[in-house]
Amino acid sequence: MTKLKKGNPIKHFLIEYNTYIIFLVLLIVCTILSPDFFTAMNLRNLALQQSAPVIIAIGMLFVILTGGIDLSVGSLMAFGSSFAAVLIMNYGIHFVPAILIAMCAALLLGMFTGVLVAYAKMQGFVASLAMMTIARGVAFILTQGRPIRVDEGTLDLLVNRNFHFPIIIISVIIVIIFFLIQKFTAYGRIVIAVGSNSTAVQLAGIRVKRYIVSVYAISAILASLGGVYIAARASTGSATIGMGQELDAIAAVVIGGASLAGGRGFVFRTVIGALVLALIGNIMNLMAVPSYPQDVIRGFIIIAAVLLQVLTSKQEQTV
Amino acid sequence: MQSNSRLEMKHISKQFGGVTALDEVSFEIKPGEVHALIGENGAGKSTLMKILSGAYQKDKGEILLEGQLAKINTPKDAIDLGVAVIYQEFMLAPDLTVAENIMIDKLSTGKGIINWRKLKILAKEQLSKLGFDEIDPGAKVGSLSVAYQQVVEICKCLTRNAKVLVLDEPTAVLTFTEIQKLFEIINRLKNEGVSIVYISHRLEEIFELSDRITILKDGGYVGCVNTNEIDKHRLVTMMVGRELNQLFPDRHAKIGEEILRVEALHAGKLVNDVSFCLRAGEVLGFSGLVGAGRTETMRALFGVDPKESGKVTYFGKEIIFKEPKQAIQQGLGLLSEDRKKQGLMLEQSIRINTTLAAMHKAVNKFGIVNHKKEKEYVKEILGSISTKYGSPEDNVNSLSGGNQQKVALAKWIAADCKCIILDEPTRGVDVGAKMEIYKLINELAEKGVGVIMISSEMPEIIGMCDRVIVMRQGIVSGELTRDELSEDNLIKSAMGV
Numbered sequence: 001m002t003k004l005k006k007g008n009p010i011k012h013f014l015i016e017y018n019t020y021i022i023f024l025v026l027l028i029v030c031t032i033l034s035p036d037f038f039t040a041m042n043l044r045n046l047a048l049q050q051s052a053p054v055i056i057a058i059g060m061l062f063v064i065l066t067g068g069i070d071l072s073v074g075s076l077m078a079f080g081s082s083f084a085a086v087l088i089m090n091y092g093i094h095f096v097p098a099i100l101i102a103m104c105a106a107l108l109l110g111m112f113t114g115v116l117v118a119y120a121k122m123q124g125f126v127a128s129l130a131m132m133t134i135a136r137g138v139a140f141i142l143t144q145g146r147p148i149r150v151d152e153g154t155l156d157l158l159v160n161r162n163f164h165f166p167i168i169i170i171s172v173i174i175v176i177i178f179f180l181i182q183k184f185t186a187y188g189r190i191v192i193a194v195g196s197n198s199t200a201v202q203l204a205g206i207r208v209k210r211y212i213v214s215v216y217a218i219s220a221i222l223a224s225l226g227g228v229y230i231a232a233r234a235s236t237g238s239a240t241i242g243m244g245q246e247l248d249a250i251a252a253v254v255i256g257g258a259s260l261a262g263g264r265g266f267v268f269r270t271v272i273g274a275l276v277l278a279l280i281g282n283i284m285n286l287m288a289v290p291s292y293p294q295d296v297i298r299g300f301i302i303i304a305a306v307l308l309q310v311l312t313s314k315q316e317q318t319v
Numbered sequence: 320m321q322s323n324s325r326l327e328m329k330h331i332s333k334q335f336g337g338v339t340a341l342d343e344v345s346f347e348i349k350p351g352e353v354h355a356l357i358g359e360n361g362a363g364k365s366t367l368m369k370i371l372s373g374a375y376q377k378d379k380g381e382i383l384l385e386g387q388l389a390k391i392n393t394p395k396d397a398i399d400l401g402v403a404v405i406y407q408e409f410m411l412a413p414d415l416t417v418a419e420n421i422m423i424d425k426l427s428t429g430k431g432i433i434n435w436r437k438l439k440i441l442a443k444e445q446l447s448k449l450g451f452d453e454i455d456p457g458a459k460v461g462s463l464s465v466a467y468q469q470v471v472e473i474c475k476c477l478t479r480n481a482k483v484l485v486l487d488e489p490t491a492v493l494t495f496t497e498i499q500k501l502f503e504i505i506n507r508l509k510n511e512g513v514s515i516v517y518i519s520h521r522l523e524e525i526f527e528l529s530d531r532i533t534i535l536k537d538g539g540y541v542g543c544v545n546t547n548e549i550d551k552h553r554l555v556t557m558m559v560g561r562e563l564n565q566l567f568p569d570r571h572a573k574i575g576e577e578i579l580r581v582e583a584l585h586a587g588k589l590v591n592d593v594s595f596c597l598r599a600g601e602v603l604g605f606s607g608l609v610g611a612g613r614t615e616t617m618r619a620l621f622g623v624d625p626k627e628s629g630k631v632t633y634f635g636k637e638i639i640f641k642e643p644k645q646a647i648q649q650g651l652g653l654l655s656e657d658r659k660k661q662g663l664m665l666e667q668s669i670r671i672n673t674t675l676a677a678m679h680k681a682v683n684k685f686g687i688v689n690h691k692k693e694k695e696y697v698k699e700i701l702g703s704i705s706t707k708y709g710s711p712e713d714n715v716n717s718l719s720g721g722n723q724q725k726v727a728l729a730k731w732i733a734a735d736c737k738c739i740i741l742d743e744p745t746r747g748v749d750v751g752a753k754m755e756i757y758k759l760i761n762e763l764a765e766k767g768v769g770v771i772m773i774s775s776e777m778p779e780i781i782g783m784c785d786r787v788i789v790m791r792q793g794i795v796s797g798e799l800t801r802d803e804l805s806e807d808n809l810i811k812s813a814m815g816v
Contacts, residue, residue: 184690186682193675196664203623203655203662204676204730205647263666 019257019269019276022305026279034286042282048159048233050278051171052077052226056245057252057274058178058267059219064253066215067195067262068117068124073223073249075135076106077242080224082139085148085237088155095154103224109135110220114213128216132246139239148237158232167229174222179267191215195262248277255305276305323386325350325514326371326402326483331380333366340366343380344540346533348483348514353505355517355525355546358535358558359721359749364518367535368485372404373397384483398424403476404485407492409468411475413461418442420460421474445474449504466497473504484508485516490524491747494609495813502528520749521776522551534558559751566750567757567782572764574785575599578738579769584629586619591793593629597738597769602760604784605773607813612793613773614656617740621646621653634737647676650737654727654744656773662727663715670711672726673697677733700729704759721752728759738769745779757783777806791815 014021031038056073063070080102087098109131116127150156158166182188193201194211202208226245231237255273258265280301284294326348333341341363348354356364369375371382373394382389384400391397397404411420418435419426421442426433442456451470454463460471469489476484486505490498505515505528519525525532526546534541534557541557555566579597584590589612597603605613618624620631622640631638633649640646643653655661663672674681674693681693697711706725708718715726724744731739741760745753760783764770774780780787781804789797789812797812 184688185686186678186688187686189671189678189688193664193667193671196667197660199661200655200664201675203621203643203653205642205644205734206675207642207644263664 018308019255019266019272022255022308023272023276023279026276030279030283033283036286037283042286044165046278046282047168048165050275051167052229053245053248053252053278054271054274055171055174055222056219056226057249057256057270058175059222060246060249061253061256061258061265061267061270062178062191062215063124063219064250064258064260065191065195065262065265066212067198068212068215069128069250069260070113070216070219071125071128071246072109072113072131072135073219073226074242074245075132075139076109076220076223077227077230077245078139078239079109079135079142080106080227081231081237081241082143082148082227082239083224083237084155084228085150085231086142088150089148089237095150095157099225099228102228103221106135106220106224107217110217111213113220114216117216118209118212124216136239143237143239145239147240150231150235150237152235155228155232156235158229167232170225175267175271182267187211187214192263192265195264197263248274251302252277255302273305277302324348324383325352325385327383328367328371329381329383331367331370331382332378333370333375334378339538341370341377341538342540344535344538347543348516350482350514351509351512352531353509353515353517353529355519355529355532356535357519357522357525357532357554358541359751362535362558362749363538364535365487366538368404368487368516368518371397371402371483371485398479401480401482402485403479403481403483405469405472405476405487405489407488409472411460411468411472413459415460416457417446417454417460417463417471418456420471421445421456421478423475424479441478442474445478446470448477449474449507464497465492466494466500469493469501470504477508481513483514483516485518487518488520488747489517490519490521492609495810496608498524520747522554523778526551555750558749566754566778568754568761570602570761570764572600572602572761573767574601575767578634580630580632581616581620582630582632584616584619584631585627586624586629587615587627589615589793590619593790593793593795595788595795595798597771599737599767599769600764601785602764602770602772602783604780604787605771605790606775606777606780606787606809607790607796609775611790611813613790614742615793616790617653617742617771617773621651621740623653647734650735652676652731652734652736652739654731654739654741656742656746658724658727662730663723665716666714668712669701669708669715669718669726670694670697672715673700673711673729673733676730677735680733696733697729700733701726704729704732705755719752721748721755724748724752724756725759728756732763736768738771739763740771740773742773743775744772745774745776753779777809780809781805789813 036042060070060073083102083105084098087093087101088095113127113131116122117124157163190201190206190211194208198208227242230241252273253265253270254260255276256266256269258270280298281294284297324347328346330343330345331341332343344363344367346367358364366375370377371391373391373396376392382391389400391400418439422438439456446452446454446456449470454467454470460468463471489501493501509515517525517529529546531543531545532554533543536558575598577596577598582594584593593616607613615624619626620640622642622645626639659665670693674697681689681696683689694711701708704725706722706729708722715723718726745756748756760770760772772783785801787799787804788795789799789809791813796815799808
């Protein structure tokens with residue numbers, strides 16, 4: 001078939017940047033709907049709140065790019081938050097090494113999921129479902145079911161105004177690093193290739209299994225860090241946080257234009273996907289919409305956003 | 320044969336965007352006729368048949384069935400009018416039984432209750448009409464061989480009272496004996512008055528089966544001829560639009576030292592005590608029926624599948640390739656037989672596909688890809704094998720079959736192979752692209768690369784190979800030198816007579 005040139009540049013622009021356009025429209029709508037929305041305080045709160053979901057969605061994106069899925073991220077948040085808090089309070093470890101140790105432990109759990117998927121040929125859905133209950137269970141064991149309050153001068157420094165809110169800065173850096181990885185490194189290329197046709201990649205002399213293990217490991221590290229963020233904001237490590245966070249992360253990736261079959265997905269657009277979800281929640285809170293209808297509305301907005309993706313990408317194919 | 324037509328497609332035109340896919344193409348078929356439709360890939364055969372089956376809408380022209388103007392807007396219209404198309408990829412549900420698949424459109428009668436016994440009896444009836452009593456209507460379709468699946472697909476169409484049956488490359492996946500069986504079915508249907516449109520790249524089959532041939536080229540109508548009034552040479556000229564003096568170009572390769580020796584290789588059921596050797600600059604053919612163990616031998620050698628025993632000597636050193644990565648590092652390449660499932664990432668760009676096995680060339684020691692260098696490199700390689708494409712950023716599935724295969728080959732050329740295994744390198748590509756691939760194989764051999772070519776097409780084996788290994792049921796059943804090569808000898812070896 002002959003390659004066709006796109007006729008209409010405006011249409012092409014709309015198709016190419018639909019995620020960003022949805023986001024902008026939503027931003028404008030929110031500003032109009034509530035005078036409290038476009039204020040420094042609300043935006044700063046949003047940024048603090050969304051630092052965790054954004055990096056977790058990035059981890060999910062890399063798993064989804066390989067054609068897998070990671071349902072364990074919510075539980076790994078709880079694990080990261082609980083483990084870090086226990087290390088600080090019960091063992092008196094300085095909070096920086098405590099966080100790093102918790103992240104390394106999460107890495108091992110993620111690798112375990114990855115090994116089940118790559119070597120034991122389990123489906124990502126099943127392996128990560130098992131890890132979801134395991135990690136949550138471990139978190140409860142570590143905290144003995146009680147929230148662990150951490151001392152001032154430890155985790156709370158991560159959200160301290162005087163240090164320019166470190167978690168926001170760290171998240172921005174992580175997003176940029178993963179954008180660069182996807183765009184410019186052989187690793188990013190191979191992750192996408194594995195999701196497109198893992199047999200072809202294996203026959204081209206690439207050790208596919210190692211890459212599959214690595215994406216689950218990355219996802220676990222970022223999830224545990226996200227859990228630490230939440231602990232920092234509440235000054236409390238807890239085994240009950242992050243429930244359902246995996247679904248938000250998947251929704252963000254999908255709104256960002258990724259294919260759940262693998263091989264297609266974008267870092268910045270995933271971030272926007274997470275922020276779209278955040279804006280919806282935020283504006284409904286500001287307008288005092290009760291929580292149950294909020295869920296219903298959120299669900300429909302996810303459908304609308306993804307439907308728009310599907311429709312525009314169909315356009316792309318038939319133009 | 321009656322003189323009035325069963326189906327007439329008159330002056331059909333179709334455009335995609337600004338590109339003309341069909342321009343005033345006409346096609347006509349009589350009851351009880353086998354009418355071959357041929358043309359290179361991209362000539363418009365599939366588009367024409369998709370219009371007939373209701374998958375596409377025509378822009379201009381008309382379709383007449385039994386002399387009556389037919390409106391075909393959806394696939395259901397086509398089925399209701401008795402037009403059935405069997406594509407290369409079957410439309411079967413592998414987890415359902417044979418009977419369920421054959422009667423699938425009778426399952427939703429609206430009554431909610433299915434008479435399974437009756438369903439099975441009806442399916443059985445249809446199967447035995449075609450002479451396939453051995454297929455169990457209760458068996459899962461996924462457990463059947465490809466040939467039987469094809470029979471099920473044909474039965475499914477016949478229960479819908481298909482009067483026009485389109486077969487798109489039906490023999491591409493069949494073995495020699497299975498092809499003979501298919502031909503029997505076709506002749507039987509023909510005698511019952513079914514009109515059969517037969518699409519194939521294999522000219523031998525067309526001459527054996529068809530009454531008439533319609534030739535398309537670049538979306539245009541070239542002509543319609545009676546099969547018994549034309550020879551192969553003239554037919555190819557009509558298809559390609561130029562003289563193809565020689566299908567198999569000359570090779571001036573110097574056959575050098577032995578580079579690969581495989582001794583007593585065992586791997587699974589289909590690789591039993593296989594031994595052979597390959598020299599630099601040599602094209603070594605692997606012939607045999609589908610399922611004789613040729614692909615399995617190469618996969619075991621290349622380190623994809625595990626080996627049980629055997630000795631491999633490669634460039635004078637004894638070595639066992641444990642995984643493809645190791646083989647590729649030593650300059651061994653494997654072009655797999657199924658480019659869609661195992662060779663290419665269809666949804667990714669031509670650039671990414673071309674450099675997949677040789678990414679190290681455009682990557683620095685920190686793992687960062689130099690896109691500019693990579694793009695230039697891709698253009699250079701694809702240019703050197705005259706691949707037609709728009710931009711390296713286009714998806715591979717925007718290319719024709721022949722050009723897709725060239726991208727799959729380019730991947731191994733980029734990897735600088737010293738020895739390359741080509742598994743059915745010309746499967747599903749048209750005559751013009753075939754010749755270019757042969758030329759490419761010759762160029763590789765002339766550079767001193769050792770080439771192993773697995774092929775089920777005997778003319779290709781005879782035209783291209785210096786030496787041929789024949790396999791049968793997992794063992795080497797013969798080795799033929801260039802002088803001994805003939806279809807006769809190959810068949811005898813392959814069948815074990």
